[in-house]
Amino acid sequence: MDAGFTEYVTVRAAWLRKVAYLLCGDWHRADDLVQSAITRLYANWPRAARADNIDGYARRTLVNTYLAEQRTSWWRRVDLRQKDHEPSTPAADVELALDLRAALERLPARQRATVVLRYFCDLPVAETARALGCSEGTVKSQTAKAVDALRELLREPIREGRA
Numbered sequence: 001m002d003a004g005f006t007e008y009v010t011v012r013a014a015w016l017r018k019v020a021y022l023l024c025g026d027w028h029r030a031d032d033l034v035q036s037a038i039t040r041l042y043a044n045w046p047r048a049a050r051a052d053n054i055d056g057y058a059r060r061t062l063v064n065t066y067l068a069e070q071r072t073s074w075w076r077r078v079d080l081r082q083k084d085h086e087p088s089t090p091a092a093d094v095e096l097a098l099d100l101r102a103a104l105e106r107l108p109a110r111q112r113a114t115v116v117l118r119y120f121c122d123l124p125v126a127e128t129a130r131a132l133g134c135s136e137g138t139v140k141s142q143t144a145k146a147v148d149a150l151r152e153l154l155r156e157p158i159r160e161g162r163a
């Protein structure tokens with residue numbers, strides 16, 4: 001049991017970390033989310049190992065961990081990031097990516113999760129609905145609202161902390 005779990009986590013940890021980062025917008029918090037999700041995955045590994053799609057099972061565990069954390073106030077009270085450092089001047093395409101990430105951070109948790117699953121993980125509507133535990137109609141409406149919000153947010157300058 002442990003060998004299969006260790007092998008899976010070793011191979012997929014970087015991917016899980018990227019998904020977690022897109023969900024929460026902070027690498028340190030993404031590491032914490034992945035650690036929590038991996039702990040839950042380990043506790044349920046016998047069931048996960050039998051799943052047709054282990055990546056889907058792990059992704060759903062990660063998204064559920066993120067959404068559960070969003071419902072608590074702990075993550076809002078504990079912010080260990082430094083806020084007083086001078087950012088470097090990024091290139092134009094990096095600025096666009098940063099603007100997109102900043103806009104993504106401003107979306108509500110469920111909309112952000114929907115966008116990450118649909119566009120980063122490239123999941124179809126049905127699989128996204130299964131991952132989020134909701135209907136396909138909810139995925140479609142959350143995706144439409146999120147895309148509209150992102151379009152609106154990207155029209156306004158989001159360069160917080162930059163000149």
